Amino acid sequence: MKKNKISGLVLSFLFLISCARTPGTVSKLEETAAVEDLSAFRPKFPAPPVETINETKPVTEPVITVTPTHHVNNRVLALLDTVANANKAIKYAQGYRILAYTGTERKIAMEMRRSIIDRIPEERDYLQYRQPTFRLKIGDYMNRIEAQQVLSQIKDISPNALIVSDQINVNR
Template identity: 50%
Template sequence: MNNRILNLILSLLVLLSTACAPSAGKSTTTDTGKFPGKEKVTEDLSVYRPKYEAPETTTAARVEPTNHVNNKVAVLMDTVASVNKNFKYMQGYRILAYNGSQRQDVMNLRKSILTRVPEVKDYLTYQQPNFRLKIGDFSTRIEAQKVLNRVSDLIPNAQIVQDQINIDKSY
């Protein structure tokens, strides 16, 4: 048994000593000085780099475009703008603030939300026997999240839901 352990230890020593041996065939080596025993391998590969001549510095003349389409693009953009004026709704987001059957609770909640965020519009619907209170017309979920963060202490169970929203024509 001792003979097996001794053989195992000797084989590990041989393995470790060969693993730490420097590799043969490297080009030039220099000692780094910071870590004695560690060597830094350096090779000069500059002979393999391509060499290019520097271009002469000249001032190029400005080239004017020959086929302008500005007038055609302007007409198309006016057409698109006039078509878009007819749209009143789009897919967006609203905050579902209340969904329940207590009328007085929804009215109190509506009043407190409108005092906190007066710039958003509220939508109260009634489908027997439930009241639904949604607030805002947000085109992105991020806009809805900003308002939800402002009123989250009033309505901790509020959710952002996808809905058909009114398009703001004030711009």
């Protein structure tokens, strides 16, 4: 039993020594590399003569414009109308809002709402209450860049505000 412990200690010691870092060595190429000036042996080429450019205007061919005919017909117009009507029916889309406040104090939520509306009156606010928290969300943005611009305007009012993905109202 004692032999096993000693041999285990010796093996672990040898293993630890084998993992140790070896001292850095300099390669022989770095020691023997000579610095020589080889510019005398490099070939030299004469520079090509500079041609003078005549100031004549290039000859341009006349541009022929083609006017399209029959590019929009009645069938295409009907399809475009149906797509436009379908797009008008869309009221909601996936987008972004600014989550300005999350907490249990209604008074704080209303004060923050008033101060944000005073600063940015054109943005719509959404105050939601899910027991026990109030959530104040601002705006309807199709992309994060629009939301980030408004977030930078209200960051001093609501320093913990962040951009969240939400279903937004599409204004037509």
